[in-house]
Amino acid sequence: MKHTIEMMISAEEINRKLDELAARINAHYQHTDKLLMVGLLKGSVVFMADLCRRINGHVEIDFMSVSSYGSTMTSSRDVKILKDVQSDIAGRDVLIVEDLIDSGNTLNKVREMLRLRDPKSLALCTLLDKPDRREVDVPVDFVGFTIPDEFVVGYGIDYAEQYRNLPYIARVIPQE
Ligand SMILES: O=P(O)(O)OC[C@H]1O[C@H](OP(=O)(O)OP(=O)(O)O)[C@H](O)[C@@H]1O
Numbered sequence: 001m002k003h004t005i006e007m008m009i010s011a012e013e014i015n016r017k018l019d020e021l022a023a024r025i026n027a028h029y030q031h032t033d034k035l036l037m038v039g040l041l042k043g044s045v046v047f048m049a050d051l052c053r054r055i056n057g058h059v060e061i062d063f064m065s066v067s068s069y070g071s072t073m074t075s076s077r078d079v080k081i082l083k084d085v086q087s088d089i090a091g092r093d094v095l096i097v098e099d100l101i102d103s104g105n106t107l108n109k110v111r112e113m114l115r116l117r118d119p120k121s122l123a124l125c126t127l128l129d130k131p132d133r134r135e136v137d138v139p140v141d142f143v144g145f146t147i148p149d150e151f152v153v154g155y156g157i158d159y160a161e162q163y164r165n166l167p168y169i170a171r172v173i174p175q176e
């Protein structure tokens with residue numbers, strides 16, 4: 001699809017938000033030993049890299065890979081688990097780290113899957129939230145930016161695998 005992109009959230013704004021989110025997460029987990037941060041590949045990689053370096057104490061990171069979008073702009077609702085976490089999460093404090101919640105299908109599936117493994121606690125952090133697009137309700141504990149119903153790219157987020165390397169978040173504008 002022919003399109004252009006336009007900056008929506010600058011790298012500086014993202015940095016400020018990361019400081020704010022990390023302060024809230026650090027306060028929430030101040031008495032927790034060995035927090036496990038679980039990122040969803042590939043979109044959360046950049047956010048995870050920047051966020052985990054702001055978290056205090058003993059922190060472990062792990063990744064899952066689930067995919068529902070392929071190269072389209074709509075959720076297939078059929079969320080596939082392509083790679084599971086390596087850690088045993090039973091009895092652990094687990095924070096799922098996601099780049100974006102749109103329909104909620106991805107996080108709903110991942111949350112349910114991890115919950116069945118008896119973590120001590122399970123919370124969710126997302127950099128971006130698009131509540132207008134929600135198809136399933138997912139409780140989110142830490143939200144960076146609430147954004148309108150626009151397709152976004154950058155800072156780890158792709159359109160057909162492009163733009164993950166942008167240091168800022170941009171909206172995709174379809175062209176004739
Ligand atoms: O709330 P939802 O409607 O489920 O959409 C959000 C998910 O979609 C995107 O991932 P995608 O499946 O495209 O894979 P990617 O992270 O590898 O880009 C995004 O990174 C979220 O994980």
Ligand code: HPA
Pocket residue numbers: 069100102103150151152153157158159
């Ligand atoms: O806005 C988006 N951008 C990229 N991937 C996505 N997956 C769900 N929503 C989006």
Ligand SMILES: [Mg+2]
Pocket residue numbers: 040041042043044099
């Ligand atoms: Mg993703």
